[in-house]
Amino acid sequence: MTDTPDAVFAALRENNERPYGRQRTVRAEELVEAAEQFDDKGALVTALFELMSAYTYAGEERKSPVVFARIVKRWDDRPEDFSEWEEHQLHWRFKWVTNALLQVPEVPLAAVERWTAEMRDRYAKAGHGMQPVYAMRYLLARHTRSGAEEAYDLWVTRPRTDLSDCEACETRQRALHHEGAGDDERALREWQPVLDGGQTCLEEPYVSMACALLPLLRTGRADQARSHHLTGYRFARGKPDMAEAIGRHLEFCALSRNEGRGLEILAENRSMFEVTGSPLDRLVFLTGVEVLLARLAEQGHRDLAVSGPPGRNWTVSSLLAEVRAEAGPLAAAFDRRNGTPAVGAHRLARLARRPLLDAPLALGVRAVLPSPLPAPVPVPVPVPEGVTAGATAAEAPEEFGELVARTRELTAMGRPDADTLWQRVRERVEAAGHVHDATAGPQELLTAELAERRAFDGFDREEWLTARAVMQEAAALYEDAGNPGRAAAARARAATALVAAGADAPAADREPARAELEAELRRARELLADPGGIEPDRYLAILQCAAMVARHDLVDLLPDPPAAVRDAFDASVATLLREAERLDAPARASAARQYAADVAARTGEFEAATQELTRALALVEDAGQPWRTPRPLALLAQIKVQSGQAQEAVPLIHQALSTAARWPDASLALGPFHALLGHACAHGGDLAGAVRHLSEAADRLDREGADAHAAQVRLELADVLTEDGRRSDAVAVLESVVLGDVRLLDPRMAAQVRLNLARGLAALGEQRAAAEEFLRLADEVAQWEQEQYTHTLVACEAAAALAEAGLREAASTAYARAVASHERAPRPAPVLGMMREFARLATAEREAGGLEAALRHLAEADGVIAAAPDDAADFVRWYQRGATHYQRARCQAAAHAYEEALAEMERSVAAYESGGRAGEQPRAEAVRIAALLEANALGATGAARTRLTAAISRCEAAGFPEAAAALASVREGLDAA
Numbered sequence: 001m002t003d004t005p006d007a008v009f010a011a012l013r014e015n016n017e018r019p020y021g022r023q024r025t026v027r028a029e030e031l032v033e034a035a036e037q038f039d040d041k042g043a044l045v046t047a048l049f050e051l052m053s054a055y056t057y058a059g060e061e062r063k064s065p066v067v068f069a070r071i072v073k074r075w076d077d078r079p080e081d082f083s084e085w086e087e088h089q090l091h092w093r094f095k096w097v098t099n100a101l102l103q104v105p106e107v108p109l110a111a112v113e114r115w116t117a118e119m120r121d122r123y124a125k126a127g128h129g130m131q132p133v134y135a136m137r138y139l140l141a142r143h144t145r146s147g148a149e150e151a152y153d154l155w156v157t158r159p160r161t162d163l164s165d166c167e168a169c170e171t172r173q174r175a176l177h178h179e180g181a182g183d184d185e186r187a188l189r190e191w192q193p194v195l196d197g198g199q200t201c202l203e204e205p206y207v208s209m210a211c212a213l214l215p216l217l218r219t220g221r222a223d224q225a226r227s228h229h230l231t232g233y234r235f236a237r238g239k240p241d242m243a244e245a246i247g248r249h250l251e252f253c254a255l256s257r258n259e260g261r262g263l264e265i266l267a268e269n270r271s272m273f274e275v276t277g278s279p280l281d282r283l284v285f286l287t288g289v290e291v292l293l294a295r296l297a298e299q300g301h302r303d304l305a306v307s308g309p310p311g312r313n314w315t316v317s318s319l320l321a322e323v324r325a326e327a328g329p330l331a332a333a334f335d336r337r338n339g340t341p342a343v344g345a346h347r348l349a350r351l352a353r354r355p356l357l358d359a360p361l362a363l364g365v366r367a368v369l370p371s372p373l374p375a376p377v378p379v380p381v382p383v384p385e386g387v388t389a390g391a392t393a394a395e396a397p398e399e400f401g402e403l404v405a406r407t408r409e410l411t412a413m414g415r416p417d418a419d420t421l422w423q424r425v426r427e428r429v430e431a432a433g434h435v436h437d438a439t440a441g442p443q444e445l446l447t448a449e450l451a452e453r454r455a456f457d458g459f460d461r462e463e464w465l466t467a468r469a470v471m472q473e474a475a476a477l478y479e480d481a482g483n484p485g486r487a488a489a490a491r492a493r494a495a496t497a498l499v500a501a502g503a504d505a506p507a508a509d510r511e512p513a514r515a516e517l518e519a520e521l522r523r524a525r526e527l528l529a530d531p532g533g534i535e536p537d538r539y540l541a542i543l544q545c546a547a548m549v550a551r552h553d554l555v556d557l558l559p560d561p562p563a564a565v566r567d568a569f570d571a572s573v574a575t576l577l578r579e580a581e582r583l584d585a586p587a588r589a590s591a592a593r594q595y596a597a598d599v600a601a602r603t604g605e606f607e608a609a610t611q612e613l614t615r616a617l618a619l620v621e622d623a624g625q626p627w628r629t630p631r632p633l634a635l636l637a638q639i640k641v642q643s644g645q646a647q648e649a650v651p652l653i654h655q656a657l658s659t660a661a662r663w664p665d666a667s668l669a670l671g672p673f674h675a676l677l678g679h680a681c682a683h684g685g686d687l688a689g690a691v692r693h694l695s696e697a698a699d700r701l702d703r704e705g706a707d708a709h710a711a712q713v714r715l716e717l718a719d720v721l722t723e724d725g726r727r728s729d730a731v732a733v734l735e736s737v738v739l740g741d742v743r744l745l746d747p748r749m750a751a752q753v754r755l756n757l758a759r760g761l762a763a764l765g766e767q768r769a770a771a772e773e774f775l776r777l778a779d780e781v782a783q784w785e786q787e788q789y790t791h792t793l794v795a796c797e798a799a800a801a802l803a804e805a806g807l808r809e810a811a812s813t814a815y816a817r818a819v820a821s822h823e824r825a826p827r828p829a830p831v832l833g834m835m836r837e838f839a840r841l842a843t844a845e846r847e848a849g850g851l852e853a854a855l856r857h858l859a860e861a862d863g864v865i866a867a868a869p870d871d872a873a874d875f876v877r878w879y880q881r882g883a884t885h886y887q888r889a890r891c892q893a894a895a896h897a898y899e900e901a902l903a904e905m906e907r908s909v910a911a912y913e914s915g916g917r918a919g920e921q922p923r924a925e926a927v928r929i930a931a932l933l934e935a936n937a938l939g940a941t942g943a944a945r946t947r948l949t950a951a952i953s954r955c956e957a958a959g960f961p962e963a964a965a966a967l968a969s970v971r972e973g974l975d976a977a
Contacts, residue, residue, distance in 0.1 A: 002034035005043040012043075012050055020057035021240060028054040041081045045074055049089055052096070059240035060277030061100040068097050091126060091163055094119040098136040102143055103280040105333035112140060129161035135170070142177065143280075145342035152177055168194045168204035176211060184215040195228065206235035210245035213252040217356045223692060225256070226363055230732040233265065243272055244281040247288030254292040255353055257360040259299070260367035262292040267307040274309065279330060280343075286327040287347050293320040294351065364695035364717050364729075365736035366702060366710065396421055400428060401439025404446065412537075414587055416627050416665030422453045448477035452490060459493075460667040464501035468494045485527055485534025492520040492542040499549045502556075514549065521546055540580055540588040547572040551595050558602055569599065586623040590616040594632050601635070606643040610636065627663035630656040634673055637680060646683035653677040671700035675713045682716070687724040694720060698733075707744045711737050715753055722760065731760040738773075751781055755794065758801065767805035774798030775814070788825030795821050796830035800837045811838075819860075828868050832880050835861040836887040843894040851895040858888045878919060882911035886926055889933075898937035905930040917958060924963035927951040928970055935974055945974055 002008050011031055018024040028051040035044040048071050055064040075082060075090055082090065098119065101112045120133045134155040141151035156174065164170065171194045179187035193199045194208045209232030216225035233249045236242035246269050253262030272285055296304060296316045308314035308322065327347065334343040397403045407425055410418035428434060429450065436443040451474035458467025475490035498505050498513040505513075524542045527533030550569040554561050573592050580589035597612035613636040620628040633656035640649035657673055678694030681687070694717040701710035714733050721730035734757035742750040758773035778794045781787070799814035815838065822831040839854035839861075861884045868877065885908035892901035905926055912923035927947060935944035948971040955964035 008043040025054040057241045059275035062104045064100045065097045103278045105337045131158040132163045144338040144340045166201040168199035168201045172208045206232045210248040231728040240275045243285040247285035250288035251291045254295040270307045362696040362699040400437045404440035444481035464497045468497040485538045489538040489541045492545040496545040536583040543576040547576045586619040590619040630660045646680045649680040669704045690720045771801035789827045792821040792827040793830045796834040843891040854891040878915040882908045902933045
C-alpha cells in the first residue's frame with residue numbers, strides 16, 4: 001500500500017534494492033503516480049529522481065529528459081520540496097540529460113546546444129563553476145567531430161568543481177580522446193590510475209576496461225587485455241545500460257581471434273537486442289556484433305546457429321543481415337542530425353579492422369566454440385648432420401613413386417612430418433580413378449602400410465580397441481605381402497593396445513594378449529636369426545612393446561608392486577636397452593631409458609630418473625634426431641618440479657615447445673606441455689608467466705578434447721589468479737567451467753570448482769551469488785554417503801554466505817542444516833567458524849537483542865569445542881577456544897560491555913598461549929585488542945602500555961617482527977596521546 005508519503009518513501013527504499021531493469025522501472029513509474037496524490041510533494045520529487053535513474057540505468061535514456069523537465073519545473077515552482085541532496089542532484093543531472101539527448105538521433109543538434117546553454121545559465125545562477133558545462137560541450141564536439149580539439153582544451157584546462165564527473169569517468173574521457181586521435185600509448189598512460197584501481201566509481205574501472213581492450217592489444221599488452229576482458233565483462237554482463245561495453249567486448253573477441261568466446265557473450269546478452277532506449281549505445285553494441293559475425297562469415301561459418309533477438313532462430317548469415325539493416329541506417333540518422341559523417345565513418349572504421357594477433361589470445365575461460373588452432377607456419381628445418389637430405393613434408397614430390405619413397409624415408413628416420421606425407425599418399429590412393437604406380441613398390445605392401453598408419457592415428461587418439469582391430473588387419477596384409485617381420489611387429493602392437501586400453505578392454509582378453517605378445521617376441525627372435533627374416537627395427541619394436549606392457553603392469557600396482565612384477569619390468573627394459581645398443585638404434589635405447597625414468601619418478605627416485613632422462617636425451621641428440629626430444633624434456637621438467645626445482649624446469653619446457661614448433665608432430669598434444677610450463681612458473685614464483693601459460697594450456701586442451709584436464713588446469717589457473725590478487729579474473733575462469741557440462745568431470749573435481757567459485761564470489765562481496773553456489777554444492781555433496789563431513793563444510797559456508805547477504809530466514813535454515821550435518825559427520829573447524837561469523841553479524845547489525853543472539857551462537861561454539869572427540873587435533877582445542885573467546889570479546893566491546901570484553905580477551909590470550917609457537921601471532925592480536933580496550937574504553941593507559949611492552953618483547957624473542965611492529969604502533973599511539 002502506498003497511501004501515505006511515508007509508505008511511498010518505504011516503497012522507494014525497497015525498490016532501490018532491486019537490480020536495474022524492467023521490473024524496477026515499472027515500479028518506479030507506479031510510485032511517481034502514487035506520490036502525485038499528496039499535497040506534500042517531497043515524495044514526488046524523490047520518486048521522479050528515482051524514475052530518472054531507473055530509465056538511465058535500464059538503457060532507456062530517451063525517456064529521462066522528459067522526467068528531468070518535470071523535476072526542473074518543480075524546482076522553479078516549489079524549491080522548498082527539495083532536500084539539500086536533491087538540489088545537488090538537480091544540477092548534477094543536467095549532464096545526464098546532455099548525454100541522453102546525444103543518444104537520440106531524432107533530437108536536433110540545436111536542441112542539444114540549447115540545453116548546454118540552459119545548463120550554463122543555471123550553473124551561473126547557482127554560483128557553480130563552468131568546468132562541467134565545458135565537459136558537456138566537449139562530448140558534443142567529439143560526437144560530431146567538429147571542433148573537438150578546441151573543446152577538449154577548454155574543458156581540461158579548467159579546475160574541477162563539486163559538480164564535475166568523478167575523477168575516474170573524466171580520466172576515461174581524456175583517454176578516449178587520445179585513443180580517438182590514434183595515440184594509444186598516451187591513452188593508456190592517461191588510463192593507468194583507473195585501470196590500476198586507484199580511481200573508481202560505480203562503473204569504473206569496468207567501463208574503462210572495455211574501452212582499453214583494443215589499445216592494449218595494439219600496444220602488445222596482451223596479458224593486461226586478457227585480465228581486463230575477464231573482469232570487465234563480468235561486471236557488464238546482462239546489464240541493460242552496458243550495451244556499449246558489451247559491444248566492445250564482442251569486438252575484442254573477434255579481433256583477438258576468440259570468436260567462440262564472442263558467441264558465448266552474444267548468447268549471454270541476447271536480451272540486449274531488446275534494449276532500444278539508448279540508440280547511440282545500441283549502435284556501438286550492434287557494430288560489435290557485426291564485427292564478430294563478419295569474422296565468422298569470413299571463416300565459412302555463415303550457417304552456424306547463433307543467438308539473436310528473441311522470437312526466431314538465427315544463423316550467422318541471417319543475423320548479420322539483420323544487424324547491418326539496422327546499424328547502417330541508424331549511423332546515417334546520427335550523421336544527418338549532426339551534419340557531419342563522423343558516426344558513420346567511425347562505424348566503418350571499426351568494421352574494417354582486422355585481427356590484431358596471428359594466433360588466438362588464450363583467455364583461460366571455456367568457450368562453447370573453441371577457436372581453431374592456427375595453421376602451422378612452415379619453419380625452415382636444417383637437416384641434422386648424418387641425416388639424408390631430401391624434401392620436407394612441405395616440399396613433397398608430386399610424382400607418386402617419389403612421394404611414397406620420400407614418405408618411407410622420413411618414416412624410417414622417425415620424422416614427425418612423415419605423418420603429413422602419409423596423409424597425402426592416402427588421399428592420392430583414395431582419389432577416384434587412381435591406378436597403382438609400380439614405382440611405389442608392391443601394391444599389397446602399400447595397402448598394409450596405410451592400414452598401419454590408420455591404426456597409429458587411432459593409438460594417438462587413444463581409441464585402443466578400434467585401432468587394435470585395424471592393426472590386426474595391417475598384420476594380415478603384411479603377411480599377404482610376404483613381410484613376416486612387419487606382420488609380427490603389427491601383431492605385437494595390437495596386443496599392446498589391448499593392455500593399454502585397461503578397463504575399456506574385456507578382462508578375459510588381457511592375459512591372452514600378453515601371451516600373444518610373448519609369442520611374437522619368440523617369433524621375432526627366430527626371424528632375426530634368418531637373414532632377411534625381420535628388420536632389426538621391427539625386432540626392437542616388439543621388444544619395446546614388451547617393455548611398454550611391463551611398465552603398464554608395474555604402474556597399475558604402484559606404490560607396492562609385487563617383486564616379480566618389478567623384476568619383469570627391469571628385465572624387459574634391460575633387454576630393450578641392450579639390444580638397441582647392439583643394433584645401433586639410439587631412438588629405441590632412448591625409449592628404454594625413458595621407461596626406466598618414468599617408473600623411477602613415480603616411485604620418488606628423482607635422481608635416478610634425472611640420470612636416465614639425461615642419457616635418453618643425449619642418445620637422440622647425438623644421433624641428430626631432435627624431433628624425439630620434446631617428450632623426455634617434458635618428463636625431465638616434471639621431475640624438476642616434483643623435486644622442488646621449478647625454476648630449472650622452465651627452460652626445459654621452453655626447449656621442448658621450441659623443438660615441437662620446429663618439428664610439428666600431429667601426435668604430440670601441446671596442451672599438457674603448456675599446463676606443465678604454467679605449473680612450473682607458479683611454483684617458481686612467476687605468477688604472470690603461470691597465468692599466461694595456464695590460459696594457453698586450457699584453451700589448447702579444449703581444442704584437443706581433453707575436457708577433464710582443461711578443468712583441472714582452470715582450477716589451478718584460478719588459484720594462481722587469486723594468489724596474484726586478481727580474484728575477479730579467477731571467478732570468471734571458474735564460472736566458465738560450471739557453465740559447461742560438468743557431468744563430464746569427476747564429481748570431486750566439479751565440487752572443488754564450485755567450492756572455489758563460491759568462495760571467490762564471497763570474497764568479491766557477491767554474497768547472494770556465493771550462497772546460491774554453496775547451496776547448490778551442498779545439495780550435490782549431500783549424496784556422498786561416505787564423505788558426509790564434506791557436506792558439513794559446505795553447509796557451514798553456505799549459511800555464512802546467506803547471513804552476509806542479509807537473507808536471514810534462509811541463513812537460519814542453512815545454519816540448522818549445518819549443525820545437523822556436523823552432528824552426523826563432525827567437522828569442528830567450519831562449524832565453529834560459522835558460529836563465530838553469525839555472532840559477528842548479530843552485533844554488527846546493532847539491533848536490539850544483537851548481543852544476546854551473538855552470545856547464544858558463541859555458547860553453541862563452546863559446546864562444539866567441549867564435545868570434540870578425544871582424538872581431535874590439539875589445534876581444534878587451543879585455536880578454536882582462543883578464537884571463540886576473541887569473538888565474544890569483540891561482540892561485548894561492540895555492545896559497550898568493556899570490562900566483560902577485556903576479561904574475555906584475556907581468556908583468548910591464555911588459550912592462544914597454550915598453542916606454543918603456532919599460537920604466538922593470534923595471541924599478539926588478542927593482546928593488541930586487550931590493550932586498546934584498557935586504554936580507550938577503561939582509561940587504564942599505563943596497564944595497556946605495560947601489556948604491550950611485554951608482548952612486544954615476546955614477539956621479538958619468538959621471531960615475529962611484524963606482530964611486534966603492530967603492537968609497537970599501538971604503544972606509540974598511546975604515548976602520543
